[in-house]
Amino acid sequence: MIHHREDARMGLQAPLWRAVTVFRGAALVYATVLMLAGSREHTRPWLGWTVLAAMVAWTVVTGVRYHDPAGRRWTWLTADLAVTLTCLLVSMLVVPAERLAAGGATLPMAWVAGVVLVWALRGGRRAGGIAALIVGAADLFLRGAVTSATVNGTVLLLLAGGVMGYVSRLTDDAEARLQRAVELEAATRERERLARGIHDSVLQVLALVQRRGTELGGEAAELGRLAGEQEAVLRSLVGVHDTAAAAGTADLRLLLGRYGSPRVTVSSPATPVLLPAAVAAEVAAAAGSALDNVTVHGGPAARAWVLVEQEPDAVTVSIRDDGPGIAPGRLAEAAASGRLGVAQSIQGRIRDLGGTVAISGGPGQGTEVELRVPVPRLG
Incomplete structure (x- = not known):
């Protein structure tokens, strides 16, 4: 070399x-x-x-x-x-x-x-x-x-x-x-190749599991539902890559909108919420982790509401649910026992972006997770 x-x-x-x-x-x-x-x-x-x-x-x-x-x-x-x-x-x-x-x-x-x-x-x-x-x-x-x-x-x-x-x-x-430009171009082509491979194989398998699970019913239906959610998340990540390659920015509304379902309501501004593609992808992934926790701890019947708010210098995403809520000290206990879902998938992502995470709620009151990230200067 x-x-x-x-x-x-x-x-x-x-x-x-x-x-x-x-x-x-x-x-x-x-x-x-x-x-x-x-x-x-x-x-x-x-x-x-x-x-x-x-x-x-x-x-x-x-x-x-x-x-x-x-x-x-x-x-x-x-x-x-x-x-x-x-x-x-x-x-x-x-x-x-x-x-x-x-x-x-x-x-x-x-x-x-x-x-x-x-x-x-x-x-x-x-x-x-x-x-x-x-x-x-x-x-x-x-x-x-x-x-x-x-x-x-x-x-x-x-x-x-x-x-x-x-x-x-x-x-x-x-x-x-x-x-550096040559290395970046090579890395970009490799990501595009992997994205095509994911689109042609993994996404098709997840879609098949979702369809067959729904047809079989019972526990298979729950498995199919989870496969469908993961397919949506994976499609959003592939979509983020394409958007980033084309323009360098992504509309956070579109990424979060993919999480919408009969039990998840997504509310966002009427105008695009533009962020650098990498930042938007991390915020959407953190929101997706929060929604996964709603299913895990609240059950398949739990409902969630996602609210996107845009300010001149920051973007806030709030995820609120009607689940059982969080018992005092449960997050610290989970981190101490090695379960770092919230600490890494949510707090770690937002912290790396220079933002903050606020989690509130008590037993029987549901949970609200607020993600707030600064808006980098575009262009």
Whole structure:
């Protein structure tokens, strides 16, 4: 995985490496023009042309080598720096000393900036700065004194290394975002595949159990009823996924409306109650758990009423039933004994959303569960 990401990063930086090769070619043309113009003043013109030929050959070699991500290794970059310094320092054998001291052109001139750019591209701003300082120190040694030429040249090299290092970091960030986007797309496709599988298999089985249980009657009818409720819950979850994929939001009224039945009355506003799809799914699941508790503790004849209220900054869902109510301390006793239905399925879900849960009611008075969640900013 590490090598894969490194190769992907290098691939994303490929245009920058090509740009450095183009820069070196242009700088080589400039060095050739200066050689033609000043060769009469050179002490060893033949050596100057030899250095220029070496620069041409090295530009071709590095251009080919750096085109392949495998060739962008520090061994090659170190060799690149050594060749650049050699071409620069040979200038003292070709260009008169007094001309160099006065700020005259060296043999490679701007060509030396190429190695600073590749170091910054490969290792970031720090590596680019190191290469710039090394080249600047060699230029200072060559001229023998601190002049405006040495100062300006070093500053420009530092700026070039800093800018290229910054661009290199931007490409790293872009590659990381691209990697996360690819992983998110893969996860989304996997969820869609699972949703299709659920729709084609599990939901059909639950629907069959509901139908056959109703036909058989007795205890089988109760089993069929439970299967039907679970089918509705599962369909709502699959529906939430589809809504989230399409728009990123879901209408809480529609999710809670699936719980409606002859014994469950759902009341909601006339306008959509829009929440982020994941938030709406968790609120609906918590409400479904509360309705399951109504059946478990109140029996199949217990009735429930679900009320949805929308406020500017929050949404409240109240689930009230006419069951036997909750004895004092029963929730704490259930949690202590390991029965965490309310603590996890209801309170845990809403707590994770930054909301609150209020449970009230006493023996013979029914139970009311109030779910209140803040409304996140959409868009």
